[in-house]
Amino acid sequence: MSKPKPVVIDTDPGLDDALALILAMRSPDLDVRAITVVAGNVPLATGASNALRILEVLDPRPVPPVFEGCEKPMSPPVSRAEHVHGIDGLGGASSSFPVRRLKAERRHAADQMVDLARRYGKDLTIVALGPLTNVATALQRDKDAMAGIRELVVMGGSADSRGNATAAAEFNFYSDPSAARTVVRSGLPVTLVGLNVTEKTLLPQCRFNRFLDAMQRGPLRSFLAAVSCPYFDFCRKEQGIDACAMHDPLAIAAAIDPALIRTDLMQCDIVVSQGLTRGMMLADRESTDAEASPVRVATEVNSDKFIELFLGTACGS
16 A cells, blocks of 8 residues: 655635545545645634634544634635635534634744645645635745645636636635736646536535435534535525535545546636636636646546545545
8 A cells, every 4th residue: 555645735614625624634545744724715713723623523643733824815805705604614513513622833834835845845745725825825935845846736716717706717716816826827736626627526415414324423423414514505505406516625536546537738827807807717728838837727527436435535434
């Protein structure tokens, strides 16, 4: 069995971030060296508390440290996503799972990201599940160190310019388009996992509930039930389906098993101007710009295999 990959997870813990963190922490293929938190779905302090809350539920050994990062985006701020995730980011579940023991570290997330990039180099994978403010800040502080990592997997954008924050923009890129542009233009080994594939990863509630029912009773089972219900409720109300798209968990899964997705090299850019196209991702397979750095963009996903991986890992014994 190969050694687990060292990873940093940069996140803004809302509902699907919580599911993604559980997948990552329970995967034997990943060694989570740090969780860095950015403002996005919820304010920074709320997101950090949620990351700590999830770790207390999971009670891993060892416990990865949590670092708070950027409170504000590089772009002019916009509204958050409490209408999806609730004021607490977890659909109201936080009160049932108080943080009792763990605390965030004092160091800034971007500094920790740079240090781990220096330490692990080509062995390190960073998975970014929220706005890219922390990652862009780390690039500003030490681009050479960041350029030496194995891979940066980003849940963000869409290869076909569809959106979920607006008609044109995915939420993470809409929240901080300047940071997203910095990252996709950086020359880092970036893999973008966008809405064009994540919206194909529909987890039916009935199937999830069967796995949940088979789980041993305990904090994890209770937590999964508590955070999944509001997410399924939102999807049913807004989209008319008894299933939810697994946006952030797919990015984690792509780090676990890259064969789950097909990627194509594309030149990408992000619209940073304010207005209807803020945060829109432009992807061009045909560009011949010698100065631009292409990134890997997910274009297909094996949804069935991914759902099996998620359920077997997050809800398995």
